Amino acid sequence: MSHETIIAQKLNIRPRQVTAVIDMLDEGNTIPFIARYRKEATGELDEEQLRLIHDDLGRLRTLDERRETILTAIDEQEKLTPELKSKIQAAGTLTLLEDLYQPYKKKRQTRAEVARKRGLEPLAQLIIKQGESGESITQLARPFLSEEVVDAEAAWAGARDIVAEMISDHPDVRGPLREKALQFARLAVSKRPDAEDPREIFKLYYEFEQRVDRLRPHQILAINRGENEKVLKVSVEIAPRDWLRAIASRFLPRRTSTFFKQLDEAIHDAAQRLLLPAIERDVRRTLTETAESHAIQVFAQNLRGLLTQPPLADQIVLALDPGYRTGCKIAVVDATGKVLDHGAIYPHAPQKRWDESLEKLKQWVTRFNVTLIAIGNGTASRESEQLAAELIGQLQESGYRLSYLIVNEAGASVYSASPLARAEMPDLDVTIRGAVSIGRRVLDPLAELVKIDPKSIGVGMYQHDVNQKSLAASLDGVVESVVNQVGVDVNSASPALLTYVSGIGPKLAETIVAHRDANGPFDTRTTLNQVKGLGPKAFEQSAGFLRIRGGENWLDGSAIHPESYHLATQITAQAGLNGRMDVASRENALSQLEPEKVAAALQAGVPTVRDIFEQLIRPGRDPREDLPAPILRQDVLSMQDLKVGMRLKGTVRNVVDFGAFVDIGVKQDGLVHRSRLPRGLALSVGDVIDIEIISLEIERGRIGLGYVS
Numbered sequence: 001m002s003h004e005t006i007i008a009q010k011l012n013i014r015p016r017q018v019t020a021v022i023d024m025l026d027e028g029n030t031i032p033f034i035a036r037y038r039k040e041a042t043g044e045l046d047e048e049q050l051r052l053i054h055d056d057l058g059r060l061r062t063l064d065e066r067r068e069t070i071l072t073a074i075d076e077q078e079k080l081t082p083e084l085k086s087k088i089q090a091a092g093t094l095t096l097l098e099d100l101y102q103p104y105k106k107k108r109q110t111r112a113e114v115a116r117k118r119g120l121e122p123l124a125q126l127i128i129k130q131g132e133s134g135e136s137i138t139q140l141a142r143p144f145l146s147e148e149v150v151d152a153e154a155a156w157a158g159a160r161d162i163v164a165e166m167i168s169d170h171p172d173v174r175g176p177l178r179e180k181a182l183q184f185a186r187l188a189v190s191k192r193p194d195a196e197d198p199r200e201i202f203k204l205y206y207e208f209e210q211r212v213d214r215l216r217p218h219q220i221l222a223i224n225r226g227e228n229e230k231v232l233k234v235s236v237e238i239a240p241r242d243w244l245r246a247i248a249s250r251f252l253p254r255r256t257s258t259f260f261k262q263l264d265e266a267i268h269d270a271a272q273r274l275l276l277p278a279i280e281r282d283v284r285r286t287l288t289e290t291a292e293s294h295a296i297q298v299f300a301q302n303l304r305g306l307l308t309q310p311p312l313a314d315q316i317v318l319a320l321d322p323g324y325r326t327g328c329k330i331a332v333v334d335a336t337g338k339v340l341d342h343g344a345i346y347p348h349a350p351q352k353r354w355d356e357s358l359e360k361l362k363q364w365v366t367r368f369n370v371t372l373i374a375i376g377n378g379t380a381s382r383e384s385e386q387l388a389a390e391l392i393g394q395l396q397e398s399g400y401r402l403s404y405l406i407v408n409e410a411g412a413s414v415y416s417a418s419p420l421a422r423a424e425m426p427d428l429d430v431t432i433r434g435a436v437s438i439g440r441r442v443l444d445p446l447a448e449l450v451k452i453d454p455k456s457i458g459v460g461m462y463q464h465d466v467n468q469k470s471l472a473a474s475l476d477g478v479v480e481s482v483v484n485q486v487g488v489d490v491n492s493a494s495p496a497l498l499t500y501v502s503g504i505g506p507k508l509a510e511t512i513v514a515h516r517d518a519n520g521p522f523d524t525r526t527t528l529n530q531v532k533g534l535g536p537k538a539f540e541q542s543a544g545f546l547r548i549r550g551g552e553n554w555l556d557g558s559a560i561h562p563e564s565y566h567l568a569t570q571i572t573a574q575a576g577l578n579g580r581m582d583v584a585s586r587e588n589a590l591s592q593l594e595p596e597k598v599a600a601a602l603q604a605g606v607p608t609v610r611d612i613f614e615q616l617i618r619p620g621r622d623p624r625e626d627l628p629a630p631i632l633r634q635d636v637l638s639m640q641d642l643k644v645g646m647r648l649k650g651t652v653r654n655v656v657d658f659g660a661f662v663d664i665g666v667k668q669d670g671l672v673h674r675s676r677l678p679r680g681l682a683l684s685v686g687d688v689i690d691i692e693i694i695s696l697e698i699e700r701g702r703i704g705l706g707y708v709s
Contacts, residue, residue, distance in 0.1 A: 002015075003018075003022070003057060003060045003061075004018040004019045004022065006056075006060065006092075007053055007056045007057065007060075010056065011049060011052055011053070011056075013043070013045065013049070014043065016043075017042055017043045017045060018053055020038075020041045020042055020043075021034065021042055021045065021050060021053045021054075022053070022057060024038060024041065024042075025053075025054060025057070028537060029541065030480075030502040030503055030541050031047060031050045031051055031054060031477075031480075031481075032047065032480060032481060032484035032485075032502045032545065033502045033503065033540075033541045033544070034050055035047040035050055036484070036544060036545075036559070036561075036611075037544055037561050037563075037608075039605065039607035039608065039611075040605035040606075040607060040608065044607055047481055051477060062094075063091075063093075063094055063097065066094060066097060067088060067089070067091070067097060070088060070097060070100070070101045071085065071088055071089075073101070073104065074088075074101070074104045077104060079104060084100070087100055088100050088101075095175075095178075095282075096171070096175065099171035099174050099175050100171050102169040102171065102174065103166070103169040103170065103171075110161075110165060111158075111161040111165075112161045112162045112164065112165035112166075114158070114161075115158030115159065115161045115162050116162060118144075118146065118148050118149055118158060119144060119146075120144055120149070120155060120158040120159045120162060121162060122144075123140070123141065123144060123155060123156065123158075123159035124159040124160075124162035124163050124166070126140065126159075126259055127159055127160065127163050127259045127262045127263050127266060128163060128166070128251070128263075129259075130252075130253065130254045130257040130259055130260070130263060131257060131258070131259070132256065132257055132258050133258045133259075137152060137156065137258070137259075137262075138152040141155035141156060156262055159262070160262055160265055160266040160269060161266075161269075163251075163262075163263065163266040163270070164266045164267075164269045164270035164273065164274060165270070165274065167247055167250075167251050167266065167267060167270040167271075167274075167275065168270045168274035168275040168278065170250055170251075172249065172250050173246050173247055173249070173250055173251075173275070174275070174278070174279070176246050176249065177238075177242065177243055177246035177247075177275070177279055178279055178282050178283070180238075180242045180246065181212070181236070181238050181242065181279050181280075181282075181283050182212060182213065182283060182286060183212075183213050184211065184213075184238075184239065184242065185211070185212050185236050185237060185238045185239075185242075185283055186209055186210065186211055186212065186236070186237045187208075187209065187210055187211075187212050187215060187223070187234065187235075187236055187237075187287075188208075188209045188234070188235050188236075188237055189205045189206075189207075189208040189209070189223055189226075189232050189233070189234050190206065190207060190208075190232070190233050191205075191206040191207075191231065191232060191233070192230060192231060192232065192233050195230055195231040195232075196231075197231045201226075201231075202222065202225075202226040202229075202231050202232055204222075205219075205222065205223055205226055205232055206232075208223075212236070212283060212287060215287065216657055217290065217291035217294040217295060217657060218291075218295075218461060218462070218656065218657045218658065220287050220288060220290075220291035221288075221291050221292070221295060221461070221462040221465055221466070222462075224288060224291075224465060225462065225465055228465075234284075235280070236279075236280040236283050236284065238276060238279065238280075243271050243275065243276060243279075244267075244271075247267050247270070247271065247275075251263065251267060253267070289467075292465075292466040292467050292470070293470075294657075295460065295461060295462050295463070295465075295466050296466055296467075296470055296471050296474045297474070298460060298461070298655065298656065298657070299459065299460030299461075299463055299471065299474070299475065300474045300475060300477070300478045301655065301684065301685075302459035302460055302654060302655050302684070302685045303454055303457065303459055303460075303475055303478050303479070303685075304478050304481070304482060304684070304685075305459075305652070305655075305684030305685030305686045305687065306408075306445065306449065306457065306459050306685045306686060307445065307446050307449055307450075307478070307479065307482040308446070308482055308485075308486075308623075308624055308627065308684075308686065309445045309624070309627070309630065309685075309686040310624040310625060310627045310628070310629055310630075311442075311443055311444040311445065311446075311622075311624060312372065312442050312443060312629065312630065313335065313443070314335050315335060315371050315372045315442065315443060316332070316333075316334055316335065316340075316368055316369055316370045316371050316372070317332070317333050317370065317371075317372050317373070317374050317439040317442050317443060318330065318331075318332050318361070318364055318365060318368075318370045318372070318373045318374070318439070319331045319332075319333065319373075319374045319376075319407075319435045319436065319438040319439030319440075319442075320373060320374065320375045320376065320384055320388070320435065320438075321376045321378070321409070321412070321431065321434045321435040321438055322348075322375060322376055322378060322379060322380040322381045322383070322384040323348075323378075323379055323380055324348045324349055324350070324379065324380050325349075325350060326431070327344045327345060327346040327348075327351070328344065328345050328346070328347065328348075328357070328380070328384055329342070329343075329344050329431045329432055329434065329435040330342060330343050330344060330345060330360075330361075330364065330435060331432055331435035331436040331438075331439055332364055332368050332370065332439075333436060333439040333440060333443070334368075335443065336443075336492070337436075337439075337440045337443055337444070337447075337448075339425070339428070339436055340368050341364065341367075341368065342428065342432045342435065342436075343360070343364075345357035345360050345361065347383070347384070347387050348380050348383050348384075354387070357387060358387065358390065358391055358394070361387070361388075361391050362391060362394070362395070365391070365395065365400075365402065366400070370402065371401075371402065371403075372402070372403055372404065372405070372442065372632070373388045373391075373392075373402065373403070373404035373405075374404070374405060374407045374438050374439050374441070374442045375388060375404060375405070375406050375407065375438075376406075376407055376409035376412065376434075376435075376438045377406050377407065377408055377409055378409050381406060382636075382667045385404070385406065385636050386636055388404040389404070389633075389634065389635050389636045392404065392634050392635070393634075393635070396634075402634075403632035403633060403634055404632070404633055404634070405442070405630055405631065405632050405633060406663065406665075407438050407441055407442060408441075408457075408458070408653065409434070409437075409438055410456065410457050410458035410459075411449075411452035411453070411456035411457050411458070412434045412437045412438055412441075412452075413434055414452060414453065414456045415433070415434075415437050415451050415452045416430045416431070416433035416434040416437060417430050417433075418451070420451055420494075420495075420496055421433045421437075421451075424494070437451075442630075446482060446483065446486060446497075446624075447493070447494065447497050450479055450483065450494075450496050450497050450499075450500060451494065451496040451497075454472075454475035454476070454478070454479060455468075455471065455472070455475065459653075459654055459685050460654075461654075461656050461657075476500075479500050480500045480502070483497065483500040483501060483545075484500070484501060484502050484545045485623060486622055486623060486624060487545055487546070487547050487559060487620060487622070488501050488545060488546055488547060489546075489547045489548075489549060490512065490516075490522055490528070490546040490547065490548060491516065491521040491522055491548060491549075493513075494513070495509040495510050495512075495513050496509075497509075498512055498513065501542050501545050501546060502541045502542050502544075502545050503537065503538045503539075503540070503541025503542040504538065504541075504542050507533070508531075508533055508534060508538060511531055511532060511533050511534070512528075512531050512534070515530070515531045515532070521548075522548055522551070523548070523551050523552050524548060524551055524552050524553055524556055525543050525546065525548060525553075525556045525562055526562070528542075528543065528546065540563075543561060543562050544559060544560070544561035544562070545559070547620050549620070553565075554579065554619065555568055555619075557619055557620045558615045558616075558619035558620045559611070559615050559620060560611075560612055560615050560619075564604075564608060564612060567602055567604050567608070567609065567612055568612050568615075568616065570602060571590075571593070571598060571602075571609070571612055571613070571616065572616060574593060574598070575589040575590050575592065575593055575616070576589055577589055577590075577616060583617060583618055586616060586617045586618075587617050590613050590616060590617060593613075595609045595610050595613060627686070628687075628688040629688075630651065630686075630688075631649055631650075631651055631665075631688060633665055636665075637664070637665040637666050638666055638667070639666050639667065639668065639696070639698050639701070639703070640698070641666075642666065642693050642696055642703065643693065643696075644693050644694065644695065644696060645692065645693060646692070646693045647690065647691070647692050647693075647708060648664050648665070648690075648691055648692075648693070649664075649688055649689070649690055649691070650662035650663055650664040650665075650670070650688070650689060650690075650691045650705070651663045651686065651687070651688055651689075652683050652684065652685055652686060652687040652688075652689060653669055653685065654669075654685065655683050655684065655685060657674075658673060658674055659671050659672050659673040659674045659676075659677065660672045660677070660683045662689065662691055662705055664691065664703070664705070666703070667701070668701045668702070668703060669703075670691070670693075670703030670704065670705040671702075671703065671704060671705060672691060672705040672706065672707050673704070676694070676705070676706045676707055677707050678707065678709060681707070689707065689708075690707075690708040690709075691705045691706065691707060691708060692705065692706045692707075692708050693705065693706075694706045
């Protein structure tokens with residue numbers, strides 16, 4: 001079965017769609033480009049489907065490479081029979097492929113290998129055949145005695161070692177037993193007697209047992225971490241009936257056979273010494289891979305939610321990076337992210353210069369007409385929130401309107417010490433750079449967060465425990481997807497942001513910025529062709545995602561690709577559009593045209609024409625504008641102010657397996673347990689939701705929330 005057919009059946013799409021996608025991927029086209037500008041070829045597959053095709057294709061090609069390696073290795077041993085070759089060629093998973101290869105792998109000096117070198121293979125075959133003999137066990141072994149095989153018992157022990165390895169390696173034993181174990185085996189966990197767990201992080205698993213098919217991903221990852229930290233001891237328990245049945249399906253002892261006892265001993269030795277430990281490793285690996293895949297998926301979803309939070313445009317922001325001993329670092333940034341001023345205040349212990357700090361803040365606010373205070377959520381954030389609330393109260397008396405919000409500062413310190421931050425703000429201290437980053441996150445979360453390693457942003461669980469290569473690939477895919485979905489202003493974007501634009505990458509991003517710095521802003525998309533290293537393919541892939549606002553051609557500020565400008569121009573003429581029309585008038589004018597008829601007349605694809613219609617109504621629309629804005633606050637709420645039954649608005653900060661953590665404006669985020677969420681509701685980081693206080697444990701800092709629909 002071809003790769004196209006396998007993938008099409010799995011994703012329930014047509015093979016020709018898969019073929020078209022594979023051809024375009026092999027030609028060097030990116031997923032965002034294919035999803036946006038090649039809808040006719042793919043049958044309008046979305047980006048998620050394209051990524052699944054890409055990933056499945058990679059797995060199948062890796063499987064093919066491994067298949068060829070195995071066929072070659074067995075053929076070199078002159079053991080590749082037509083039947084075995086057929087099985088290997090038909091193997092649809094890497095696990096099945098490795099099971100078939102297991103008996104032929106070159107092994108270290110095992111007991112079975114030693115026995116084979118001593119010439120005991122014929123005795124092993126007698127055990128396997130389970131026949132009857134007129135000679136005794138001792139007599140049968142006599143021809144095989146040597147200096148290394150001193151007596152009959154040694155001969156039969158070596159033969160049993162060979163049989164044990166054959167049993168353990170047999171694919172028809174391993175495969176069914178693994179499948180059975182993944183359904184019915186039990187994972188047993190206990191605390192190591194000498195282990196230290198002072199904070200009792202793993203207390204839930206001190207005495208824990210569960211069937212493996214009922215374990216949840218977060219449990220598996222927590223148990224793995226406890227085991228790695230030498231706190232927990234973990235084992236997989238497989239019922240004897242399961243492994244005995246699996247072995248008996250291929251190696252059945254006959255009580256009337258002369259070699260019954262030999263096979264029976266070999267079976268038990270194979271199970272305890274070789275087979276069960278191997279299956280336990282397989283089960284643990286499968287559980288871990290499944291749990292890691294789920295954790296990576298959750299992390300990716302949370303990252304997407306964080307990156308798609310709407311920007312707060314036209315704000316003058318005073319960013320406050322809170323601290324105690326070293327003070328609170330201040331940066332004032334304008335609506336473009338430019339640093340207007342910076343400094344430090346010391347309102348908290350040990351200095352406790354509260355009034356002085358208030359006065360300095362007031363001076364910054366009034367001097368630069370600050371409209372918003374952004375407070376990092378690190379150490380001393382809630383005390384600094386009190387300071388901001390008091391300042392806002394004083395200014396309100398004179399009619400000055402000001403609000404504040406708490407900003408997730410995860411990764412800000414990593415960015416502020418990075419080469420990128422030094423290049424962007426060479427004259428600023430590393431601590432001030434952190435405050436600037438906090439302020440810019442409010443103005444445009446996406447543009448600022450792309451400068452930080454996604455793993456440092458802190459919107460997942462167990463991100464340091466999962467496969468780092470898979471995690472990085474998934475998160476990079478999310479960033480790439482969001483950046484291209486939103487679009488990038490090529491005349492203001494940082495190299496970090498441009499890096500994720502379809503077809504560009506880090507080196508070309510630096511070159512574009514260097515060209516912009518040397519020659520001034522780009523007037524049109526076509527002038528991008530003057531950038532050294534940006535060839536026709538890179539232009540094709542990137543042009544539609546790069547915006548030039550206020551340039552010579554208004555289409556350059558839209559998501560319409562230059563290859564479709566002639567279509568956009570003709571549609572504009574047919575609809576009678578002009579630059580003076582508002583959105584409603586544009587929408588009304590285009591509603592008089594039918595995309596299907598326009599597409600037929602212009603010999604264009606219907607999906608492309610529909611996308612052009614959408615852009616003509618609102619050119620270059622930022623999809624983040626449709627999302628709810630962050631909650632701005634003017635006064636502080638504490639846990640003591642909360643009451644069971646109180647209803648509030650909150651912002652989702654993290655989504656995990658067991659629910660969602662929600663910021664409701666107090667020091668501790670509350671938890672909406674998954675049992676209190678409507679079935680089928682998928683929350684994302686950044687969502688603003690209505691919640692109700694269900695329970696309060698002020699001493700433990702725990703808030704139980706319910707979702708209000």
